[in-house]
Amino acid sequence: MANAKALSILLLTLLALSMLATGVLASSSYGPGSLKSSQCLGQCTRRCSKTQYHKPCMFFCQKCCRKCLCVPPGFYGNKQVCPCYNNWKTKEGGPKCP
Template sequence: MATKLLSIFMLCVALILVLLEPNQGASTVETLAFQQQHQGDYQPYGTTQGSLRPQECAPRCTSRCSATAYKKPCLFFCQKCCAKCLCVPPGTYGNKQVCPCYNNWKTKRGGPKCP
């Protein structure tokens, strides 16, 4: 959701620049095309494996566990997973595919270990 808002914002800024400076329009359009091409390459900081420092786990996990009714176990396992994987998926639920280590760590019974 945040990446969609960011891309809409970038598109609006680029369009405003094109309209305000017609002499520079071609380079702005080329820049916009480059940004849209590589938009899929963008990974927010902290969501790719190994991109966090251990001291950054607590605030990320607090955010991740903010919507659950089971805060203590969520925070415990999230921080354990973050310490191992050094990443926390964005949002309060799902999105685990951006951090394979976090996603693939399983309990003894085969269920997901990380919230």
């Protein structure tokens, strides 16, 4: 009886750890809603690190990140991963998000 109880606790612990690990992995992936607003500064710093227009890139990236909770991977392009980020346009029809 004691072995069955210990085995049950072990299995529940492993299940809980598995769910926690899955949640951590999911939060580091890309896609709509994959970020918390507190992560925007770090992701935009990465995204804008290689542009000569750092200040405007950071301003618009953070604005887009707060709205979309997503920043595409890499330094340029890959916007299809974040549809909200990709489809937000200026009044003139150009891309709003870097």
